Amino acid sequence: MALIITDECINCDVCEPECPNGAISQGDEIYVIDPELCTECVGQYETSQCVEVCPVDCIIVDPDHTESEEELQGKYEKLVGDGRVSPVSPEADG
């Protein structure tokens, strides 16, 4: 599932550098997640890195972009293959 940031976002900028896919950016009013790039960190991390760091827990599953674990893995591999995402996973090191 791609995630979405709700309007409870306080624009703290903590999540943006944590995203391995560069999916998070500052929008007009709050931070936004590009559903094309968000893989819920599948293939890279055990948990969604943005959710881990958000101080107000305003990052949730986007009901309009639900994807299975397999779909997310495939999406991640395609993004890497297209050169849009770098495989920076600690899991990939071994």
Ligand code: SF4
């Ligand atoms: Fe980026 Fe992962 Fe958050 Fe998606 S879940 S926006 S890939 S940090």
Ligand code: SF4
């Ligand atoms: Fe907004 Fe949470 Fe990201 Fe901070 S960490 S910018 S509150 S979504």
